[in-house]
Amino acid sequence: MQSLVRNVCRAGSRGAAARLLELAAAPVAAAHPGAAQPSSAVKHLWQPYGLARPIGVDQSVRVQSRVIPAAASGFGHCAKVLVATRGLSTVGNAAEVASDSDDSTSLAVEHPPRIKFKRPDKTARHIMNILNKEAVDKVRSEREIPDVQPGCMIQMRLQVPENKRRELTLKGIVLGRRNAGINTTFRLRRLVSGIGVESVFPLYSPNIKEIKILDRKKVRRAKLYYLRDRVNALKK
Amino acid sequence: MAAASRGLLARLRGLSLSAGGSPRLPFPPSRLFSAEAFVSHSDDDDAGGEGGGGGRIIEARAGVMGPTSRRTGVIGVKCGMSAMWDKWGAKVPITVLWVDDNVVTQVKTAEKEGFFALQLGAGQKKEKHLTKPEVGHFRAQGVPLKRKLREFPVTEDALLPVGTTITVRHFLPGQFVDVTGITKGKGFAGVMKKHGFSGGPASHGASLSHRSGGSTGQRDAPGRVFKNRKMPGRMGGVQRTVKNVWVYQIDPARNLLYLKGQVPGPQGSFVFVKDSIYKKPDTALLPFPTYFTQEGEPEDLEPLIADLGDVDPFMAAD
Numbered sequence: 001m002q003s004l005v006r007n008v009c010r011a012g013s014r015g016a017a018a019r020l021l022e023l024a025a026a027p028v029a030a031a032h033p034g035a036a037q038p039s040s041a042v043k044h045l046w047q048p049y050g051l052a053r054p055i056g057v058d059q060s061v062r063v064q065s066r067v068i069p070a071a072a073s074g075f076g077h078c079a080k081v082l083v084a085t086r087g088l089s090t091v092g093n094a095a096e097v098a099s100d101s102d103d104s105t106s107l108a109v110e111h112p113p114r115i116k117f118k119r120p121d122k123t124a125r126h127i128m129n130i131l132n133k134e135a136v137d138k139v140r141s142e143r144e145i146p147d148v149q150p151g152c153m154i155q156m157r158l159q160v161p162e163n164k165r166r167e168l169t170l171k172g173i174v175l176g177r178r179n180a181g182i183n184t185t186f187r188l189r190r191l192v193s194g195i196g197v198e199s200v201f202p203l204y205s206p207n208i209k210e211i212k213i214l215d216r217k218k219v220r221r222a223k224l225y226y227l228r229d230r231v232n233a234l235k236k
Numbered sequence: 237m238a239a240a241s242r243g244l245l246a247r248l249r250g251l252s253l254s255a256g257g258s259p260r261l262p263f264p265p266s267r268l269f270s271a272e273a274f275v276s277h278s279d280d281d282d283a284g285g286e287g288g289g290g291g292r293i294i295e296a297r298a299g300v301m302g303p304t305s306r307r308t309g310v311i312g313v314k315c316g317m318s319a320m321w322d323k324w325g326a327k328v329p330i331t332v333l334w335v336d337d338n339v340v341t342q343v344k345t346a347e348k349e350g351f352f353a354l355q356l357g358a359g360q361k362k363e364k365h366l367t368k369p370e371v372g373h374f375r376a377q378g379v380p381l382k383r384k385l386r387e388f389p390v391t392e393d394a395l396l397p398v399g400t401t402i403t404v405r406h407f408l409p410g411q412f413v414d415v416t417g418i419t420k421g422k423g424f425a426g427v428m429k430k431h432g433f434s435g436g437p438a439s440h441g442a443s444l445s446h447r448s449g450g451s452t453g454q455r456d457a458p459g460r461v462f463k464n465r466k467m468p469g470r471m472g473g474v475q476r477t478v479k480n481v482w483v484y485q486i487d488p489a490r491n492l493l494y495l496k497g498q499v500p501g502p503q504g505s506f507v508f509v510k511d512s513i514y515k516k517p518d519t520a521l522l523p524f525p526t527y528f529t530q531e532g533e534p535e536d537l538e539p540l541i542a543d544l545g546d547v548d549p550f551m552a553a554d
Binding site for chain 1: 360
């Protein structure tokens with residue numbers, strides 16, 4: 001009996017809590033008449049099932065093809081035949097499949113079609129990735145952002161809102177770049193009256209009005225922190 | 237479920253008080269547990285699916301928000317943090333919340349449950365991932381299966397019928413909200429991290445006591461450690477509410493809520509957003525009881541950004 005239930009579970013992958021319930025009920029009820037006449041019990045339980053369903057042409061054929069062998073043979077055979085009929089039904093036309101799934105899921109709560117059940121943290125990460133990409137694309141469409149890489153000598157105009165929106169012109173060498181989507185930053189080292197000053201700027205900040213790349217040095221590091229120890233870092 | 241049993245108790249109590257002599261059961265008991273009740277709930281008045289319980293008719297239409305009215309909140313999914321620049325060039329730290337398919341799943345009324353509240357559901361879930369009682373609850377209410385349920389106490393005028401969709405336009409950009417969530421668990425933390433103690437000295441002969449909490453009490457006089465003494469222990473993983481969070485932007489097309497600053501919990505966790513208690517939003521502007529989509533409204537709305545004023549805050553500071 002368990003094998004029957006298991007087989008049916010496997011068979012009813014496309015459908016239907018209803019079918020599973022009915023099938024699960026069958027062996028349980030069949031246990032009461034005893035093992036001597038299992039086939040009649042199965043037939044008895046199958047009969048209202050076939051009648052209760054809205055019977056299309058294909059379905060009536062299918063239901064009967066299930067009932068008759070079940071009546072003729074024992075449980076194991078019945079399960080095999082069920083698997084065989086399942087194989088047939090999957091190659092049937094789409095309309096029949098749809099109607100079958102419809103009336104069988106009338107017991108179940110109606111799902112919205114094709115919902116992905118991802119873990120919320122993965123969905124959240126996906127949303128953030130999309131937002132990040134859109135923000136970067138938006139900034140890139142509005143103004144030209146040059147490819148700032150470590151080893152670049154750049155000159156940039158920076159507006160400082162905190163200081164009455166005055167514009168500064170900074171010139172220095174890029175020590176490194178930290179990629180983080182819209183929050184990508186780069187580290188600029190420059191000489192202010194002989195003293196090295198490092199500062200970090202967001203690459204996509206609207207306060208950076210212009211970045212001009214003067215020169216690209218050939219470097220073999222991603223982070224040029226060794227330049228801090230060089231006396232004439234800018235001349236190199 | 238606790239709510240269901242509460243409702244049942246209230247109903248039984250009401251029956252015993254009012255009916256007295258006639259012991260009419262509110263429902264045939266066999267019907268509740270039969271498979272039939274799963275299928276047809278429309279004629280089953282005890283299911284309470286139609287517009288809430290107690291025969292009260294709740295309509296989904298806009299009303300006027302009084303000074304004591306309390307709207308429902310929403311269930312959001314914390315997506316993560318980012319930063320934006322506002323139109324004045326100031327950087328705004330942003331937390332993105334996703335209001336994922338929020339639907340009213342149950343209406344609790346004073347007649348039935350003894351209080352007014354709305355239960356909201358968010359997300360989707362398959363039947364096989366829910367317990368039978370949960371599935372029964374969703375079926376009785378006639379709403380799709382939801383991943384997360386949360387009850388929000390509301391006033392009577394802010395009740396909404398079951399099945400009402402609540403979108404992110406429930407909130408206005410520029411208002412303040414309170415965000416409740418479960419904080420990230422920090423594990424077993426010491427007193428410096430957990431309670432902000434100063435710890436011990438780094439040198440001057442300090443031995444094994446750089447991060448210790450020091451003394452925990454007095455001498456023989458009490459002879460014990462007082463209650464509520466701050467000690468090391470588990471930190472985080474408890475419910476916290478961050479109050480007065482400013483709504484910077486809403487994205488109705490995607491149901492995204494952009495808040496300024498932090499909210500509790502890791503990414504992907506559920507948080508509950510309500511109107512702020514202290515910095516109350518303007519009741520004349522808020523959509524009450526919630527925002528209903530009008531006909532002929534464009535589907536893809538542009539994101540709405542909070543009004544930042546026309547005066548440059550950087551120049552006006554002088």
